[in-house]
Amino acid sequence: AQSVTQPDIHITVSEGASLELRCNYSYGATPYLFWYVQSPGQGLQLLLKYFSGDTLVQGIKGFEAEFKRSQSSFNLRKPSVHWSDAAEYFCAVFSGGYNKLIFGAGTRLAVHP
């Protein structure tokens, strides 16, 4: 079955520290992968996506993610976190059979000053 796992429910980092949020997927074919961010009371904003090609993709707000097929992973990274990055982050895979996104449970990021 197609699924997305985000192993970390909560992560706390200090402002200026580096960040890595983990995402593992289960999908039979070549996956189309996304990272979304959700601020409190808001909808989902697309950070970046991987469709094909270069396995290191750049997104908005200084985020990047690396697709590793051998590890079925698509981890999100940022070299220096800002207080405004505190939010919930969702990894998702596109399921072509039903034209839908399958989301992980999310990782809540807290940023200490």
Place this chain on the structure above:
Amino acid sequence: ETGVTQSPTHLIKTRGQQVTLRCSSQSGHNTVSWYQQALGQGPQFIFQYYREEENGRGNFPPRFSGLQFPNYSSELNVNALELDDSALYLCASSLRTSPPYEQYFGPGTRLTVT
């Protein structure tokens, strides 16, 4: 370019009632998908509408139904509300050309069932 809008922002209903949520898709988009996000969880796919027809459905009972209008806006209807229907309902629009149909989300409607 207008983004995805949803109405109302918040809604409180009583168990057993019916509710209608509305979504206006982003300009130029012809496909609308609805997701339910329960507290502390990721969004779950309810269904998708394309050319005014349901085109894919997740694991939700028939009391969840929808419509898409010629202007591509959409409604989500839920009958016989249950307490577990309390959630944030997200609408996403996309342009259906070829997969994977990048989806743009609205701010959501927060439904509380008491």
